[in-house]
Amino acid sequence: MKPTLKIDFIDFWVHFNKTDNYFYNLLSQEYNLEFSPDPDFIIYSGYGEKHLNYSCYRIFYNAENLRVNWNACDYAFSSDYVDDDRHYRLPNYILYDKPEKLMNSKHDPESILRVKTGFCNMVVSNPHSKKRIAFYHKLNKIKKVDSGGRHLNNIGGPIDNKREFIRKYKFTLAFENSAHPGYTTEKLFEPMLENSIPIYWGNPEVGRDFNTNSFLNYADFNSDEALIEKIIELDRNDNQYLAMLSQPWYLNNQMPATVNEHNVLRQFRRIFDTASNNRPVAQTPQRYLYRINLLWQKSEFYLNRVLKYRENFR
Structure with missing residues (x-):
């Protein structure tokens, strides 16, 4: 009892x-x-x-x-x-879905890529993250980033379902509202659930939980321009994109014990x-x-x- x-x-x-x-x-x-x-x-x-x-x-x-x-x-x-x-x-991200779902989400990377009809998306309501907004404008000048949130919306209005929206894109801008060691939110987690490679800025110790070879980690690049160059390179080269998409999301393919x-x-x-x-x-x-x-x-x-x-x- x-x-x-x-x-x-x-x-x-x-x-x-x-x-x-x-x-x-x-x-x-x-x-x-x-x-x-x-x-x-x-x-x-x-x-x-x-x-x-x-x-x-x-x-x-x-x-x-x-x-x-x-x-x-x-x-x-x-x-x-x-x-x-x-x-x-x-x-924070445990509130959004079962973390174990990331363990078995990439059985067939080539099939995943075939349904990716869009380049890159962003879903943002908070207008105060200067770093995220500045990077969005830089990347958007090179190739259009579909913005589906209430802020900087360029697709005709806010989306109804974030996860469904993310699913069709090869990349997702996944910048946290702020950065602190350990602070990882749905900004990273939800794109991973939909197999959309995150372009991530935030937790400086994100590699303690997640495999940084499976996404584009802002901290690994010397400049915005270097990161954008890598994004475009992956977008143009299916083999390179598939190589990253094939990587397990979690470090050592193990869900964090915490x-x-x-x-x-x-x-x-x-x-x-x-x-x-x-x-x-x-x-x-x-x-x-x-x-x-x-x-x-x-x-x-x-x-x-x-x-x-x-x-x-x-």
């Missing part, structure tokens, strides 16, 4: 489904999950401050490029490489079994340091807005 676990999910993104998500589906394998106004554990993310209302054990899930604040949580799952028993590295569901579940099991050995951080003086830090961040944010407003009216 499964043990009962009183939990809640707090401060996740809009449209987050509490009973159909990565964590609920995983934990349900071993626990009867009971949503409670007085939970023993909350799993919270960074899209609000309601977690401050809970004095139980807090487990932070960080889907963004942010660092863990140990004054706020007892345990954390994030994309960072952190040497701490309270932390488990769980990259995204193996058995290992993630083991970490949760350890948390639930041993948490009572320590007092929740929400019941210690550390919680005040966290609140002070939040107030400081808000003050900085509003000060910067005021300064920008004044600058615009000079």
Whole structure:
């Protein structure tokens, strides 16, 4: 009989489904999950401050490029490489599909290439990544890049299904919104699922999980021009393109242990079994340091807005 676990999910993104998500589906394998106004554990993310209302054990899930604040949580799952028993590295891309799907997606590279009717695509809504936008314009001048997102759209309107759109292209511009060691998102993962070679910029340590011979890694080139030259070379030479497409996505063709569901579940099991050995951080003086830090961040944010407003009216 499964043990009962009183939990809640707090401060996740809009449209987050509490009973159909990565964590609920995983934990349900071993626990009867009971949503409670007085939970023993909350799993919270960074899209609000309601977690401050809970004095139980807090487990932070960080889907963004942010660092863990140990004054706020007892345990954390994030994309960072952190040497701490309270932390488990769980990259953002696990939310989008099963990582094991990349293990068997290239049975027949020549058949994959035959259905690639487009050169290169980009799907972007965030207009603030200067590096991505600058590279898009450079490559687009050489050969048209079909942009299907809300930003820089050049195909008549935003697409309905990103994965279906990506599938027909030989290449996908896969630039993260920001870069940090370990921070790998669906920007890389989804093109791989559709066997569209990613042109990747972001995680400087992406080679710890993925085979950098299977995609075009911005960090491996001395300049934008050198990378663009390689893209065009692969586009024109089917043999070279197939050689790259034939490479396994994962390093040594092994799925990273950190995204193996058995290992993630083991970490949760350890948390639930041993948490009572320590007092929740929400019941210690550390919680005040966290609140002070939040107030400081808000003050900085509003000060910067005021300064920008004044600058615009000079």
